[in-house]
């Protein structure tokens with residue numbers, strides 16, 4: 001067992017981090033006028049500028065050495081070759097196979113995955129075209145107008161984020177809606193304006209056991225049947241995406257309307273599979289393929305580029321540097337592109353469910369900070385809400401700024417204003433402004449000495465806050481596919497560097513189990529044994545008030 005802290009490269013980076021904490025990014029720019037060229041990368045879909053991090057050439061050299069010591073390249077091979085790198089669940093991790101559209105056979109456990117993937121795509125194409133062209137008819141013979149995707153977590157966040165991002169490209173053949181929350185308010189709001197005769201439900205659940213999804217699916221079924229007065233209407237209005245065909249069939253969905261998903265595709269990496277049905281329904285199959293192609297382009301980049309020119313690897317190393325070595329606790333994702341308004345929520349699951357863990361591959365406490373908490377908002381909205389904290393709090397929050405050279409909206413006259421903020425905020429976070437500058441500025445504005453003495457300390461921005469810039473040419477299905485795959489491979493790389501099992505999610509199980517237990521007690525009105533007084537007190541209060 002080779003623990004990360006025992007690696008010489010890890011130890012050297014710890015020492016180097018102590019020195020770097022005394023440095024200032026702004027000074028590093030003054031010392032090296034080529035810094036932007038040295039620390040930026042042009043990848044087909046975007047420019048990646050990481051020069052505004054607290055790094056030097058020595059830092060990056062040390063980080064690449066660490067990556068090699070961690071055998072990142074070999075692990076990357078293992079993933080692409082289908083080895084069972086999801087060790088705690090004994091599964092391969094092959095979402096990359098979903099977007100590799102070559103016809104070359106890929107054999108896993110005696111089965112040709114290429115065939116499976118291509119057949120699934122044929123099924124997706126046939127189904128989505130039928131619905132979009134008005135050939136899929138509801139129980140009363142009317143064409144489908146609205147599609148409701150019922151699913152949560154990985155069965156919701158990806159498709160919703162993508163259809164929101166690309167809605168400018170939708171031809172509105174159908175309207176796509178999402179229900180993820182078990183709170184009945186959401187499904188009630190979504191169903192209220194819909195016509196049961198013209199509504200199709202996708203029950204999206206890899207396991208087909210998720211309580212929230214099953215509860216919503218039953219409500220949707222009752223809504224339909226009470227309008228149709230006919231249970232057989234279900235087969236015309238429900239399709240499923242699941243690895244659990246038995247449960248989906250028992251729910252009443254016809255076998256030919258159950259779309260497969262496989263155990264080698266993790267829920268949070270599944271939008272490329274039939275879980276992406278809402279994407280193909282909303283935007284058309286060709287756009288869905290473009291999305292896959294964009295992701296595949298990054299798969300090839302990740303697989304083939306040397307570590308020194310590999311965007312996902314560099315992002316992972318920087319996150320490790322900022323969090324584990326420099327001590328940042330959180331990381332902001334700040335899209336300056338309205339279409340990406342769901343990206344942060346999507347990345348919260350992708351990153352935090354993957355790497356938010358504290359034991360290593362051998363089940364031992366890692367003894368270092370793993371990944372930061374991910375949060376954020378559309379940049380402009382954030383500026384008027386929490387950027388105060390980013391600029392002046394004691395906590396340094398490294399941030400990813402994501403923007404586009406061209407906007408996809410036809411509205412003119414806004415984009416330069418938006419992007420001026422994109423550039424300015426990163427500059428301000430890095431440069432800051434010291435007290436002397438503040439004082440001179442106030443003096444030049446004719447302020448009194450008394451005012452200057454009072455206000456100057458409050459106007460200081462310490463700066464030295466790291467940011468990455470990801471600048472897309474424009475939001476498109478292809479560039480979005482690339483952007484998502486960039487983060488997926490960053491997450492994979494970070495897991496390897498941290499020696500963490502990125503593809504399980506045991507941490508969500510405890511709460512789920514307790515909720516099932518409590519729900520039973522609520523339904524049967526029985527007392528719960530052996531609970532702490534707070535849990536018991538809260539439940540009793542709820543029961544007394546509610547009944």
Ligand SMILES: O=P(O)(O)OC[C@H]1O[C@H](O)[C@H](O)[C@@H](O)[C@@H]1O
Pocket residue numbers: 151152153154155204205206207208209210213267268353505508
């Ligand atoms: O697709 P499902 O099986 O319904 O799972 C939906 C979600 O539920 C879980 O709680 C997991 O934490 C997620 O990783 C998963 O995406």
